[in-house]
Amino acid sequence: MTDPLNVCLERKKGHDRPGSPRSVGWTRPKRVLLADKNNPLPLDCGESLQPVTVEYETYGRLNSAANNAVFILHALSGDAHVAGWDAEWERDNRPWRKDRPGWWDEMIGPGKAFDTSRYFVVCANLLGSCYGTTGPWEISPRTGKPYGLDFPVVTVEDWVRLHNRLQDYLGIEELLAVAGGSLGGQQALAWAINYPERIRSAVIMAASARIGAQGLAFNAVGREAILNDPCFNGGQYYRDSPPRCGLQLARMLGHITYLSQNSMEGKFGRRFQNGNAPGYRLNKEFSVESYLEHQGRSFGQRFDANSYLYLTRAMDYYDASAKGQGDLASSCSKIKAKLLLLSFSSDWLYPPEDTREVGRAVLANNQPVSYLNIPSDYGHDAFLLETDQTTPLVESFLRKV
């Protein structure tokens, strides 16, 4: 998805500042050790991993029955800081958090879709990512060096397995809901299939049972850009300059897939960067070029290239039909949660038809499912941007769970 940090800029909306009644206010990330020598985390690849630390944030209060918890699941470039303002942005060198709230702040807070005056909201950083949860940047206990490419290949199911441990740790037998968009939506689906007894509902946006050949292809090109970067150094770049150019390139490409053809056209068209006449140069001529470069560069400064490799690979591998030996309806027969599926009309990375396929598979088992295709020009990013449309839907869905 587009840098969620830029979403508010896109919409030209104001942020809810910490003092505002609709903001969760100042937040502090927490960390917890969820796998150690005595209890390593088993992974789909056959290896097991330890130690595993998870960074997470919570907002609102868990009620005494512990039945009001909602787990928000982030996508490729997200983190645990989903709402409010990071009081400790300086601690881990996360300067971009200074001027912006969490990446889905418009959806989470008192009176918002995920209403923190009613619900206890949790969000955790993914295994393999670079925002506090164990990932390839961390020191491997085996080698004493950063894992780099020694980090095991992780899957969406591994993430859910780990976050299930966080659920245990927080003392929540059953989550009221899991919710996410894009790769976050795929986690929500995995949770519904793999842990049917542990969740009551799932909100799945801009996601599908699996990405197709084109999605696999885009991810492959992005990774190739990183692997080609001379600074990549086999993944052991942490003491020197990281492969920023490769990561920037991967992000520029990814970014194109997050926007719709129409929205790009409307936003940039063929406008020149400077003046009206062509400058006859090989780069930085059209506005859309400078925009993409800026997006890529700022991402290259805040994300880890190895994490990009691992997270896109997890996206590639995810296939909800696998539990049913390739039959999606059979996989979905395990689901007990109520599902809300939302797609966005101009999303071509996770096209509406693919979200609908999930809906049909659930219906085939006579399970409750609500599906809506939301008209939007924003492409895949719509799940971040169309909060005016999604808020009432999520709100009323959660109230009925």
Next chain:
Amino acid sequence: MTDPLNVCLERKKGHDRPGSPRSVGWTRPKRVLLADKNNPLPLDCGESLQPVTVEYETYGRLNSAANNAVFILHALSGDAHVAGWDAEWERDNRPWRKDRPGWWDEMIGPGKAFDTSRYFVVCANLLGSCYGTTGPWEISPRTGKPYGLDFPVVTVEDWVRLHNRLQDYLGIEELLAVAGGSLGGQQALAWAINYPERIRSAVIMAASARIGAQGLAFNAVGREAILNDPCFNGGQYYRDSPPRCGLQLARMLGHITYLSQNSMEGKFGRRFQNGNAPGYRLNKEFSVESYLEHQGRSFGQRFDANSYLYLTRAMDYYDASAKGQGDLASSCSKIKAKLLLLSFSSDWLYPPEDTREVGRAVLANNQPVSYLNIPSDYGHDAFLLETDQTTPLVESFLRKV
């Protein structure tokens, strides 16, 4: 477009061998100097260029009235060798020409769409390309070194201006037709607008008046991949290793845009490269990844990275509405040629709607135009692959000119 060299493989069709009655047989590229000190080539960027050599091929015979000539215009990765078998493939180290005929051989030959028993067919390599016509790989008379990035930025209109000189050289007052797909289709349109007196008709396939923001964005990422390659060396890499990785990456990305989502899905889906179970590795896991890598690598070995920069930039700059100060209908008012416009239903690089826009602009001037949107799953590459569908259309159009 997909490597036209692979088209026949794609279709699993046999080639017409040199002896076949439908083949133009053995061919030999010709070269001619079309700009020198006394007659340099003026360029849109304001510079002028000399010397300029053009490589071209011809098939069939120019009749005594010189009114049966058809000029075929190639796209990004094409060359002058559009039909038949290169008798001199060893001369300029073009080994890929050994086992394959010209890139549009299915359309050009006795009894084919561009029937060489009736028409005199010409095809010339583009200025800035790397197959015999002057380009950034050539020695600059000013510096005594290869031009590299000193080569001036060229445009579609510059190409047409140069090929117009070839038309003069060949003694053809008026071409019966110009024809091409993709970037070749845009040249055909430019020819119709800029040289209305010199052509009687134009066949324009899978092309539009201009590419939009998304197309500009894809081209920008491809160029960035080349510029990032440590071997690029500011464009002066001809004595050392060329930036093959960057060029490969650019091509992998381009290739995705030449295929439709459906055709990729049908061809590769989520098939693993080896076996049925996931191997949990970061690359070369899915068939589509290996395919793209192969496509990229073989292109990286036969194309010039600087040429890729210059040709994609020309594609970016082309805007048929420029002659009408942004008004396409006004630009098209200059057209006197009969036009045949063909789009392909699943083409998302040059979407059918954009081809139709050209048709409407021509109609607005009460000029004759035929437009057909051809149903195809092949995406942008359809103009190379759907020859069974395009042949009768082109054939009957040319007979009526």
